[in-house]
Amino acid sequence: MSPAASENSASGSGLAERLTGFVRALRAQGVRVGTGESVDAGLAVEVLGLADRERLRAGLAATLLHQEGQRAVFDQVFDLYFPRTVGAPDSVTEGQVSPGREELRDRLAAALAAGDGAGLEQIAAEAVDALGGYGSASGSDGWSAYQTLDRLRPQTLLARVLAALRAEAGETGSEAFTDRLTADEIRRRIERFRGLVATEARRRVAERRGTDEIARRAVLPSADRVDFLVAHSSRLAELHRTVGPLARKLATRLAARRRRAARGSIDLRRTVRRSLSTGGVPMRPVLRRRRPVRPELVLLCDVSGSVAGFAQFTMLLIQALHDQFSKVRVFAFVNCVDEVTDLLSRGRADPAGLGGRILTEATVTRWHDSSDYGTALGEFADRYAHTFTPRTCVFVLGDARTNRTPPGAAALRTVRDRARRVYWLNPERRALWDTGDSAASVYADVVDMYECRTVRQLGAIVGRLLPV
Amino acid sequence: MGTIEDLAEDMDVTAPTGYFASVDEVADRLAEAGYLASPAVATTVFLADRLGKPLLVEGPAGVGKTELAKAVAEVAGARLVRLQCYEGVDEARALYEWNHAKQLLRITAGREESWDETRTDIFSEEFLLPRPLLTAIRGADPKVLLIDETDKADVEVEGLLLEVLSDFQVTVPELGTVKASRRPFVVLTSNAARELSEALRRRCLFLHIGFPDAELEQRIVRLKVPGLDATLAASVVRVVGALRAMDLRKVPSVAETVDWARTLLALGADTLDETVVRQSLGVVLKHQEDVLKATAQLDLDAV
Ligand SMILES: Nc1ncnc2c1ncn2[C@@H]1O[C@H](COP(=O)(O)OP(=O)(O)OP(=O)(O)O)[C@@H](O)[C@H]1O
Ligand SMILES: [Mg+2]
Numbered sequence: 001m002s003p004a005a006s007e008n009s010a011s012g013s014g015l016a017e018r019l020t021g022f023v024r025a026l027r028a029q030g031v032r033v034g035t036g037e038s039v040d041a042g043l044a045v046e047v048l049g050l051a052d053r054e055r056l057r058a059g060l061a062a063t064l065l066h067q068e069g070q071r072a073v074f075d076q077v078f079d080l081y082f083p084r085t086v087g088a089p090d091s092v093t094e095g096q097v098s099p100g101r102e103e104l105r106d107r108l109a110a111a112l113a114a115g116d117g118a119g120l121e122q123i124a125a126e127a128v129d130a131l132g133g134y135g136s137a138s139g140s141d142g143w144s145a146y147q148t149l150d151r152l153r154p155q156t157l158l159a160r161v162l163a164a165l166r167a168e169a170g171e172t173g174s175e176a177f178t179d180r181l182t183a184d185e186i187r188r189r190i191e192r193f194r195g196l197v198a199t200e201a202r203r204r205v206a207e208r209r210g211t212d213e214i215a216r217r218a219v220l221p222s223a224d225r226v227d228f229l230v231a232h233s234s235r236l237a238e239l240h241r242t243v244g245p246l247a248r249k250l251a252t253r254l255a256a257r258r259r260r261a262a263r264g265s266i267d268l269r270r271t272v273r274r275s276l277s278t279g280g281v282p283m284r285p286v287l288r289r290r291r292p293v294r295p296e297l298v299l300l301c302d303v304s305g306s307v308a309g310f311a312q313f314t315m316l317l318i319q320a321l322h323d324q325f326s327k328v329r330v331f332a333f334v335n336c337v338d339e340v341t342d343l344l345s346r347g348r349a350d351p352a353g354l355g356g357r358i359l360t361e362a363t364v365t366r367w368h369d370s371s372d373y374g375t376a377l378g379e380f381a382d383r384y385a386h387t388f389t390p391r392t393c394v395f396v397l398g399d400a401r402t403n404r405t406p407p408g409a410a411a412l413r414t415v416r417d418r419a420r421r422v423y424w425l426n427p428e429r430r431a432l433w434d435t436g437d438s439a440a441s442v443y444a445d446v447v448d449m450y451e452c453r454t455v456r457q458l459g460a461i462v463g464r465l466l467p468v
Numbered sequence: 469m470g471t472i473e474d475l476a477e478d479m480d481v482t483a484p485t486g487y488f489a490s491v492d493e494v495a496d497r498l499a500e501a502g503y504l505a506s507p508a509v510a511t512t513v514f515l516a517d518r519l520g521k522p523l524l525v526e527g528p529a530g531v532g533k534t535e536l537a538k539a540v541a542e543v544a545g546a547r548l549v550r551l552q553c554y555e556g557v558d559e560a561r562a563l564y565e566w567n568h569a570k571q572l573l574r575i576t577a578g579r580e581e582s583w584d585e586t587r588t589d590i591f592s593e594e595f596l597l598p599r600p601l602l603t604a605i606r607g608a609d610p611k612v613l614l615i616d617e618t619d620k621a622d623v624e625v626e627g628l629l630l631e632v633l634s635d636f637q638v639t640v641p642e643l644g645t646v647k648a649s650r651r652p653f654v655v656l657t658s659n660a661a662r663e664l665s666e667a668l669r670r671r672c673l674f675l676h677i678g679f680p681d682a683e684l685e686q687r688i689v690r691l692k693v694p695g696l697d698a699t700l701a702a703s704v705v706r707v708v709g710a711l712r713a714m715d716l717r718k719v720p721s722v723a724e725t726v727d728w729a730r731t732l733l734a735l736g737a738d739t740l741d742e743t744v745v746r747q748s749l750g751v752v753l754k755h756q757e758d759v760l761k762a763t764a765q766l767d768l769d770a771v
Binding site: 055176255 | 709
């Protein structure tokens with residue numbers, strides 16, 4: 001039993017408190033936990049006990065989570081509130097000299113070669129203790145995963161591990177087909193080790209600064225809560241993977257809204273006609289059905305620099321939803337407008353390359369590379385507004401940062417007057433609107449503007465605004 | 469108004485089904501039935517049994533979601549009642565239906581009776597066609613209710629499920645209320661083709677089954693394909709692992725790993741080499757473009 005667990009089982013209230021803190025931290029990370037679920041979680045702990053940490057993890061996940069997308073956040077928070085151990089690693093507290101960098105690298109290489117999971121965990125703990133501490137005395141100010149990995153450099157062990165494995169196989173003489181898989185397998189183990197180091201560093205820091213605070217500050221948020229404007233390129237791929245599930249969710253939502261809209265008034269004539277079969281008694285009323293014509297969607301996206309990630313995500317999302325609409329057209333601009341509908345539908349297999357394809361294959365810039373909303377809106381209104389129908393709904397995507405060029409509100413007004421509805425989705429924090437060169441409120445006076453910083457926000461807003 | 473069976477006075481709807489005494493017992497007994505549960509699966513099944521809550525199992529195709537429900541039924545000595553969902557499944561298919569043909573015969577046969585007599589008669593149990601949801605809550609024998617591929621059903625059906633899974637009772641207007649005297653162990657599966665409603669999710673314990681780790685998958689393969697050499701099983705699992713890391717239209721699942729192992733055994737292959745892999749890749753990958761991509765990434769065109 002881990003020290004943390006035994007300490008808790010000694011006092012039931014300590015455990016209850018820990019569970020409450022755990023649930024609170026999950027909620028702060030955007031996991032919706034109702035009271036019913038917290039009660040179930042308490043029952044799960046009672047039924048399972050604390051002796052086996054992985055069972056406890058599974059039991060709490062079963063009662064508190066409702067979707068796999070939040071699993072990564074759940075695991076990080078679990079590791080903080082139900083840590084695998086307390087304090088420095090046992091080998092250190094038992095008074096052995098702490099291992100040096102070279103010794104750690106040797107042992108890490110061996111564990112990577114053997115695929116020894118428990119070994120990797122132990123080495124991660126010792127590595128953070130030996131290499132990750134900072135402050136006047138080691139660890140007096142905190143523990144850093146970054147510093148640990150920077151000193152240990154696990155990625156540079158790949159060649160050494162491969163050579164060792166080859167030498168080992170050489171002794172038995174055979175060269176196997178599966179040898180070609182080894183390099184990737186070792187890379188995945190190295191990735192795993194990096195994750196273990198991050199977990200261990202968070203655990204040590206939480207002991208110093210308090211679990212609640214670290215759960216708030218140091219847990220990597222789930223992809224749907226990452227700010228589009230600061231999303232690191234490494235998380236963009238992860239973001240793209242959420243397109244499919246979100247599209248399915250929105251499709252369900254749209255179907256429900258469409259049904260609600262269709263649940264119209266009673267069609268008297270058809271009710272009477274049907275009643276003939278029941279001797280003139282109107283047994284089943286016939287409801288008037290709405291025209292089944294689906295709306296048309298137009299997207300106009302700023303694809304310049306920092307907002308490109310937001311634009312690409314939204315384009316991919318709308319593309320995934322295209323069969324919900326009778327027509328979808330997508331336009332991109334930096335300082336001039338071009339249609340990219342085909343680029344989008346052709347490139348479904350390679351979502352990550354979409355941004356590059358738009359910049360090379362479409363004409364979105366002229367003379368220079370910086371955004372010019374006024375010119376782009378003007379071109380868009382001139383060239384395309386007349387193609388709108390009474391069913392066209394337009395979404396403008398962008399941060400409204402005009403580079404101090406004229407904003408072109410009149411062109412936006414033309415677009416608005418031609419379309420059924422126009423909405424503007426702004427990926428910037430509302431507090432930043434109208435600061436610097438942002439013309440947000442100029443546009444917000446003409447059309448409704450919504451803050452859309454994360455996938456979660458986008459999903460909620462789009463689910464409400466998309467026409468049915 | 470009569471009831472079709474004795475009402476169980478106050479059955480606690482969250483009463484445990486009580487099939488298992490411990491997590492270890494779940495794992496051991498499922499293994500005897502041919503299902504190798506990961507620690508998370510065994511733990512969650514045990515919890516569902518103890519807390520008396522329906523278990524929602526999500527995960528990619530072919531990871532053993534349906535199989536899990538069948539195995540639980542087998543080891544619990546319970547009858548498996550299965551509601552297979554599909555687009556358009558409705559109350560008449562899921563809950564119950566009146567046997568109209570039989571009713572009509574009865575009406576024409578009993579001409580000299582009063583209408584009141586006939587009506588009482590034709591809306592009696594004899595003319596009722598119970599469907600899986602009703603079947604699962606009637607009678608006192610132990611049952612496992614498997615609501616398979618819930619995501620395929622339309623959203624309206626969720627309301628029905630929610631109602632049944634909340635109080636385990638069903639009202640048949642002509643007959644009265646049927647209430648479970650013994651709660652079934654309920655498993656819902658989903659491939660997440662459609663997002664299930666929050667309300668239904670909250671009613672359930674949640675279990676995501678992903679691809680098993682290499683060690684577990686090797687054990688599954690060796691259990692399902694006896695006679696397969698251990699080294700070959702390990703190689704098969706490694707290649708499948710590599711395929712799953714590729715960006716394919718459909719990555720292979722456990723079902724494909726098992727099929728592949730079976731094929732290799734039938735081919736008499738005792739190790740994996742380029743030729744064998746190239747010839748049999750079609751068993752593992754279902755799309756031609758995936759086969760091409762994997763062939764390139766595994767360096768199979770070298771020869
Ligand atoms: N843990 C396991 N133990 C034993 N067999 C397994 C296990 N996991 C998967 N299998 C095997 O995989 C096959 C596919 O399982 P199953 O049909 O239950 O998948 P599924 O998850 O229900 O897929 P789908 O979503 O397509 O319905 C089964 O025939 C079973 O033999
Ligand atoms: Mg199935």
